Amino acid sequence: GDSVTQMEGPVTLSEEAFLTINCTYTATGYPSLFWYVQYPGEGLQLLLKATKADDKGSNKGFEATYRKETTSFHLEKGSVQVSDSAVYFCALSELSGGSNYKLTFGKGTLLTVNP
Amino acid sequence: NAGVTQTPKFQVLKTGQSMTLQCAQDMNHNSMYWYRQDPGMGLRLIYYSASEGTTDKGEVPNGYNVSRLNKREFSLRLESAAPSQTSVYFCASNPGQGARNSPLHFGNGTRLTVT
Numbered sequence: 001g002d003s004v005t006q007m008e009g010p011v012t013l014s015e016e017a018f019l020t021i022n023c024t025y026t027a028t029g030y031p032s033l034f035w036y037v038q039y040p041g042e043g044l045q046l047l048l049k050a051t052k053a054d055d056k057g058s059n060k061g062f063e064a065t066y067r068k069e070t071t072s073f074h075l076e077k078g079s080v081q082v083s084d085s086a087v088y089f090c091a092l093s094e095l096s097g098g099s100n101y102k103l104t105f106g107k108g109t110l111l112t113v114n115p
Numbered sequence: 116n117a118g119v120t121q122t123p124k125f126q127v128l129k130t131g132q133s134m135t136l137q138c139a140q141d142m143n144h145n146s147m148y149w150y151r152q153d154p155g156m157g158l159r160l161i162y163y164s165a166s167e168g169t170t171d172k173g174e175v176p177n178g179y180n181v182s183r184l185n186k187r188e189f190s191l192r193l194e195s196a197a198p199s200q201t202s203v204y205f206c207a208s209n210p211g212q213g214a215r216n217s218p219l220h221f222g223n224g225t226r227l228t229v230t
Contacts, residue, residue, distance in 0.1 A: 034218060043205055043221030103219060107157035
């Protein structure tokens, strides 16, 4: 079945450091890929997405490129801020029976950014 | 813009008690989902409703029942709570059928403790 593997945390960085959170996936077809972010005490919200190979999703300074050859969708940010402290989830969406799409999540990576 | 609203925010139950978690969305979405989030496990799908009038089991349905009351509302019931059901529960929705690239919209969660 489909699966998403992301680097285990926690990740602790200083403000203005470079961030990479690795994500790889297995899927039988051609999934769409997502990064979600969860701030303390809140639900998940979409950070960015990419729907086909070589697409780059970007939002709030974060970027991720859909790499079909390496089945990866790594999240990067050039200069993190304290306000980026959150849990980040990689996810894929693929057809699962009929016309329903199933979303599969990674286990999440906790990022803490210190001033 | 309420989005997805979950009630209650917090709940403590004794083993064997029952309760219903409520979820409502005001985005006219067809599909609704219930997830649980546990440390180190990411999000796991309990049940989903692809459209009004249908419900299906997800990855971890045992011990739960659901009702899609109408297009807006999707409730999750614990008939006889167990300590293993201590978790944070999230309701989510998206436009549904054929929505491969459409992200999920999450509520802010219900933190349930079963003693």
